[in-house]
Structures are given as structure tokens and as C-alpha cells.
Amino acid sequence: MSAILTALSSVVITRLDVTWIHVGRKTHLDALLKYNEPNGGFSAFRNLLSQVERATACVPFVTMYLSDLLRIREQYQDQPDRISFIQRQRWHDTIRAMLKFQRRQSQLIYDDYITTFVKGMLKTFESGPDDDAWLWSKSEDVRKAERDPMESRKVLESSGL
DSSP: OHHHHHHHTSHHHHTOHHHHHHHTTTTTHHHHHGGGOOTTTTHHHHHHHHHSOTTSOOOOOHHHHHHHHHHHHHHSOOBTTBOOHHHHHHHHHHHHHHTGGGSSOOOOOOOHHHHHHHHHHHHHHHHSSOHHHHHHHHHHHHHHHHHHHHHHHHHHHHTTO
């Protein structure tokens, strides 16, 4: 989800104003962006995960948990001849939360059409031109296509039609 949100928030996508009008950025993207905010330790995402049933298969956002583990290591350190049991307990709690959804085997459903499409697109980018230049070019093409109908409408309106 984080990778998808990052891609949708990139300049080549966000500059497609007419597309966003049709999609409804506020109702779709902005609603998901709140889960990806690192403020407060991803509190919105943690709250969402706490509401999900244990039986649901889920791939957790590992970065959040790894950050927790690093913070715990920095906050509670072993002293000479002493073991920090609080540190071990917090590590245990964090790892248990990370593995919460891994108890049940997920059921993968394969669709030949989607699999073929994804593999084809991956091959295109493997052997294709510079990704950033290609994406910018595609974004420019979409923007031109968006502007043409708008400019035609303005000409018609200005001529009284």
C-alpha cells in the first residue's frame, strides 16, 4: 500500500488535474494517505490493524515494526552484568504484533489475464527506456489529451455555441 500511495503521489500522477477530478482524489487517495503518515508512529495504520480480525491474511508494513524495534533498542539498553527485561518484553510484543496475521495460510487466487498483463508490463520496463523519462512522457501525453477537449469547449463557448 505504501508503494502504491507513493507512486500515486508522484509528480507525474498528481499533475493530471482532470484525471483527479474524475477519480475524486479526496474520497480515494487522501483517505488512504492518512494510513501512510509516519506521524505518531503510524497511529492510523495501527488503529486499522487493531480492528482487523486475526483470521484475515495480511502482509504487515514491516518498516513500522522495524522502527519500533530500533526505538526499543535505543530506549532500553542492557547494562554491564544486567539484562534489560523490559527491552526483551517490548521486542516480544512488537514481534507478536507483526506476526499476528501470519498464522493463517493466505489463499492466493491466480488470474491468467492479470498475471500475463503484469509480467508483460514488467518486461516492458526491464528492457525499456529510462523509467522516469518514459513516465514523464506518458504523463505529458495524458495532460495534452485532457487539455484538448477543454480547449475545444472554451472555443465553442466563446463563439456562442
